[in-house]
Amino acid sequence: MTSEPDPDELLAQLRDAAGEPPLPPLRIADPTPSARDGVAGKAVGESRRVVMRLITPALADLLAQLEADRHRMQAEIRRLEARIDYLEKRVPPDADD
């Protein structure tokens, strides 16, 4: 008899399978609160959050594009490194002599 799967347990399994990312993810932090006290500080902080909220979809798109480019370049570098390794192993050690 199979017990009912627990979604939380399934998600935990996915996290384990994910391992480490190929590259540390790029992040854009939340806007910092205003250094001012009182109503003015609150207004500035709120304004920053509103602006951030408005531009978040466009920023997220750009970030996704940038991440895709980073990963593509990283993979290309690894392919080239592997190719160099392969070619170096083919060259006899005394080839330059």
Next chain:
Amino acid sequence: MNVAFVVQRYGAEVAGGAEALCRDTARALVRAGESVTVFTTTARDYLAWDPFYPEGVTDDDGVEVRRFAVDPPDPQRSADLVRHLGLDPGDPALEAEWAMAQGPVSRDMLSALSEQGVRHRGRSQHENSYDAVACWTYLYATSQLAMPLVRDRAVLVPLAHEEPMLRFTLTRGVIRMAKALAFMTPEERQLVVDTAEVHDTPGVVVGAGLDPSPDGDADRARRRWALPPRFALYLGRVDAAKGVDALIRAHRDYVEAAIREAADASARGAGDRSRGSGASAGRADGRTAPPGTLGLVLAGREAPGMDIPPWVTTTGFITDEERADLLAAAEVVVLPSPYESLSLVALEAWRARRPTLGYARAQVVAGQTARSGGGLLYTGPDTYARQLARLAANPAERQAMGESGRAFADTWTWDACVDRWREVLALV
């Protein structure tokens, strides 16, 4: 082969490219003699997952469809979390909360999949187990939660493009857990393999097939709608997320450039005194554009909040026959979406021998265009105007691209697609 598909929605009434592709593939495999069971929900819409179909087992042209009820999602929380995680990804607890809030979570479906059991030494502990389980799209809880249950025979069909969710830890887990991957294009394959670093997971670019379409009748389209004499056609959901607002702005610039050019030419003819006076008279209005300028026609359901200017012709939702008629009447098909894992519209256009003008930022569209020779690319408003003017002025080039595109589209048959599916299913 006994195959199961897991997909968030399924049915003729479901509007969605991924779901339609899943259904078409399931039916093609069944026509080719394979056995396909679809595990899906009772939902038709993808936000609230409200029940539309009854629970239980039905038949869809030989495909066994098993529908399950879902837990209520929290679309607002899901949207908030995507907004946050899009800029600051990697928090496992928030990603898990997002998956559950977005859904669709069907505990009955998970139990049913779990009962299929785990294969031991190449044999399942249950006689009715599936040889392979294909999870369609990485994005929804149906695939995310099913993957650990069927991992020993799982094929993932990511249908991925550049988007924040592709970088989630959860997504990397789904991709890395799959035994094999099925892609729509070589560009999608490279994106997924590089992003999740799954160079050793076997995969096949399975693509899709094209269903037969009715013959198009340009005159019938012109009787049905007040179309511009010559026009570029957009097919699909009229939505900013599909790049339609940017398309409208780019087309307005193209029309204004054509008007300025005509005014300048007229001024040169009239003498130096009036040179350049027409430059400011340009209006983004199809009625004032010089003869030969292409108008813009948007054919598809309009998303809420879209502000379409009056010089753009819109048709609303169209049937397959109306789609073919519009393609017959159009001179160019524009592909403005920056995000695609496969452009079926491009294939449709090429099958109708119409050249395409695609947005180069969409890697898949750029790749399909390069492989087919069926069109041109643009990178922004300036190149859109230049490339569209080039196509409008060169009927021989349009015809040559249309023929190249047609030859490419003719290779997208369901027979070939089924062969590639058999190849990927045999990998697990």
